[in-house]
Amino acid sequence: MAAAESLLRERSFRELTVDEVMRRTDLSRPSFYVYFKDRHALILRVVEHLRGELRTMSQRWYTGAGDGPALAREAMEGIVEVYARQGPVLRALADAATDDPEVELVYGGLVQSFIDVTTHHIEAEIEAGRVLPLDASETATALVWMMERYLNRSLGRLPAETPRETVAETLTTIWTRVLYGAA
Template sequence: MAGSPASTTTARRRPKHDPKESEREILEAAEQLLRERPFREVTVEAVMSRTGLKRPAFYVHFRDRHELALRVVEHIGHELFAMTDRWLRGDDPHNDARAAFEGLASVYLRHGPVIRALADASGADAKVELAYRALVQQFIDATARHIREEQARGRIGELADVDETARALIWLDERYLSEALGRTPQADPQVVVEVLHSIWTSTLYGASAPR
């Protein structure tokens, strides 16, 4: 009996929302808004109005809306990297590249408008630009490393410049995927995959590209 009041008090003081669940809810609300509005209109008030949380809960997880945007970039970036790993870590250039582009297309089908909104915001917001360009640079660096690995295996020949080739291919992907799958109506994802697969294999593997 003596322990009952303490137990009741503990239960009464337990937070209504689990911290991880609250963070997830805020991130999802931010993504929803970025599908509908430019980043400059995504305010803390607008985000929190889409959740079941009070405004102070926002600052438990994020300093400001810029950090929120950074976390959205990181979240989607993890998904994108999981897909590109199919080529980066694979040993079958033709099929692994196709699988990677199919994976990238699936991520853009889900998040394309959000990625496009963040890319557009990077042109006018220094903090968002820093985060977004850092994400793209990670893909450029990983691609350049893998090109050199493929050259060492004898699968890719001499290129004018490995780093610049990687930069050109990644920025081409970023713009094309954003245009094709970041707008409504979206392009046919299978066509998008075929176009990118053809560009990459012909650029890197040339006439020796496996079929």
């Protein structure tokens, strides 16, 4: 998995081969198939731990109480930090989802899980009077997919196209203005 992650920092998923991964290990090519069905299965395993990192960072806003814009800023900075370190690997998962139905299902589920918790939190913020009434589900869908694309484009390649501080500030501004009307 470390070999695959290293390669994904250098090139896209489409360019990744089992032979290349195994050349970076002390194992033979047949050993790969003891652990993984194919390279898509490898990618899913590599990014599984990243799901937890992203959830931990986003929960700063989802589970926090108090100043919504400040909590959103803290969550965005944390998510951007994960992407700054792991962007190429996360982009590889997004790329793999375009040509593998199994990866697409898992990736879609990952994104949907963020949409679901965002919807729930927006509804709670509306109920608490901190967010004006809006369609929480559609707003969450638009914000999460926008963020996913922006993060992949901005931080999904090395070197990053946009400084992480700019990415975090841009996302924070969009989320807080849409939800809280913050200036």
